[in-house]
Amino acid sequence: MLSYVLAGLALGAIYAIAAASLVVTYVSSGVFNFAFGAMAFAVARFYFFLHVEHGWSMPLAAVVAIGLFGPALGIALYVLLFRYLRLRSPLVKIVATIGLSVALPPLVNLVLGHLVNTTAPGLAPQPLRIFHVFGAVVDMNQVITYTGLAVVLLVGTGLLRYTDIGLRVRALVDSEALTAMSGVSPTRVSLGVWAFSALLAGLAGVLVAPTAGLTVEGMTSLMSAAFAAVVAARLRSLPMAVSVALAMGVVTNVIQRYLDPQSPFSAQIVPSIPFMFMLVFLLYYAVRGQAGDTTAGGALDRAIRTANAGAPGSSGGTRTGRTRPTAALVAGVVTLVIVAVLPLVLEDFWAGLVGAGIALAIALLSFTLVTGEGGMIWLCQITFAGMGAIFAADLTTNSGWSPLVAVLVSALCIVPIGVILGLLTIRLGNLYVALVTLTFGLLAQNLIFMRDRFYNSGQGIYMPRPEWAADNATFALLALVVFVGLGLLVVNLRRSTAGLAVTAVRWSEPGSRTLGLSILPIKVLVSALATFVAAIGGGFLALNYQSALPDSFNAFTGLVWLAVLVTLGSRSIMGALVAGVAFAVLPSVFQTYLPTSWAEIPVIMFGFGAIMLARNPDGIVAMHARQLDDVIRWWQRRRPAVESSEISKATKGSETTPAAERSRERVEEPQLTPGDLA
Secondary structure (H helix, E strand, O other): OHHHHHHHHHHHHHHHHHHHHHHHHHHHHOOOOOOHHHHHHHHHHHHHHHHHHOOOOHHHHHHHHHHHHHHHHHHHHHHHOHHHOOOOOHHHHHHHHHHHHHHHHHHHHHHHOOOOOOOOOOOOOOOOOEEEEOOEEEEHHHHHHHHHHHHHHHHHHHHHHHOHHHHHHHHHHHOHHHHHHOOOOHHHHHHHHHHHHHHHHHHHHHHHHHHHOOOHHHHHHHHHHHHHHHHHOOOOOHHHHHHHHHHHHHHHHHHHHHOOOOOHHHHHHHHHHHHHHHHHHHHHHHHOOOOOOOOOOOHHHHHHHHHHOOOOOOOOOOOOOOOOHHHHHHHHHHHHHHHHHHHHHOOHHHHHHHHHHHHHHHHHHHHHHHHHHOOOOOOOHHHHHHHHHHHHHHHHHHHOOOHHHHHHHHHHHHHHHHHHHHHHOOOOOHHHHHHHHHHHHHHHHHHHHOOHHHHHHHOOEEOOOOHHHOOHHHHHHHHHHHHHHHHHHHHHHHHOHHHHHHHHHHHOHHHHHHOOOOHHHHHHHHHHHHHHHHHHHHHHHHHHHOEEOHHHHOHHHHHHHHHHHHHHOOOOHHHHHHHHHHHHHHHHHHHHHOOHHHOOHHHHHHHHHHHHHHOOOOOHHHHHHHHHHHHHHHHHHHHHHHHHHHHHHHHHHOOOOHHHHHHHHHHOOOOOOHHHHO
């Protein structure tokens, strides 16, 4: 038992280091860093590059990678991204950091190269020393992990409580504006905070690599497990986060003593333990009314944030001028025609990819509903899509249902799950809603999708297409018809009385209550519609690939879906279509027609597009629509001047003719002045 406890404490110590980094950055900047795992991977990969691939000694490689490269990475990311996020909306903060998590790992692989063998050394010398403590076995990596956590806590506590640096950080947490007024540069303090956070991310990444592997998936699992400790600490209490992280590590290891390692149940339940911790604390705080959004800074910071909310490009503001409806309609029709023509003129392989993109666009429409219209940051839409896919495939293959009927019935059966989730999250703040829906997705992935009935050793469930839509071109057109139908549903919702109520709630819940609107039915309506659309999209994805593959509906892949959609515009129906087709087609274009080393570029592009939300919160489509509108308005203002200039030139050109001169003499009359009128 003691061996399990000590191993659990080592795992919990890594969780605690990661949680400490997340708490410090959230408290000081108001940014919950979803890119923590990507930053940990970048530093750990650089450490591997120095120590293993170039033969540097372990201490020197650790100092350079963790102590120098890590802080430098944090400073660079603050300058390029994080400093623009403090006054942004929760959605922009989440999506921008997700975009960084998408772009950073392939960028690192592009520079340092892909790893074939992901087994990585930690900070302990090889061969690994083993110690015996009261009959329990402890290795040197675990000892170094304990020591690392102790050093982080002692140094961090000492700096924050007993030094001028800690005083400045605490002042920044209380109020950025007052900190600036006292003569302290908030930018320098923030640089130090993000540098320290990146150092902790690198330390956690190097420590977890020997057990989880030097992979993006391993670092992402570390990050998501650390989320549970941060939520337990209500995003602010560092001692609480460390305590829960240690307890979570111990429970995760001790429970394995009582489980059969060969049992499928063990493979499902052990990875789910951190998310169960998170769900318990989230529900506890929700019942107590302590899971609302917290605002960084004092009254002066909130006043500045409110004043900036209506500025162009700010977090909550939108531009008063809108794109002309005719131009938007023409652009939408042109987009639909192009997408409809593509499967008819392309080869069968590319037609299949276009069909996959249209099916994905149907699923992305659920984000348009729940996030774009409803203003709720749900990170589990891919989970509803996965449920729709596997349930429809199960009905079709094992019960003999018609494929399209199975997709429709499965979607209707999943709607109550979305309604229940909407009811549970009604009292939560935006960030807590994002975390609880992500937790739901991760639990469903481990407890439902991994079941043998659905997973089938990774092969999923066979899902045949209707006989009349067996070829890729016909299926793509069928998916496009369904997309248009659901898009018209979204348009009808916007123009209806219920849509006006949804818009009011999205802009201001307190103001909506003042108008007498009931928040609960409105959010439940949006939740139900979004769940239905996501499940339909998942069913069509299964039809396209003719198989429901649970691995295709990973919860973290859903974060990429959201980032790609919001990059183009969370409320744009055509943005969902373009995002889906681009996401499905672009990677194959790069792999087929460009060098192999460029295969990661589409993923990097999607990530950087999400990062650009820090500058353009409304998305690329809205940004280009505004630019087109500006060009049209500029031309309309300039047109009278151009016409006047042309008339003047024509008049001057005719001055040489005697007839024109005589005509001008007859027409011209003396101008009246105010004196003449008097």
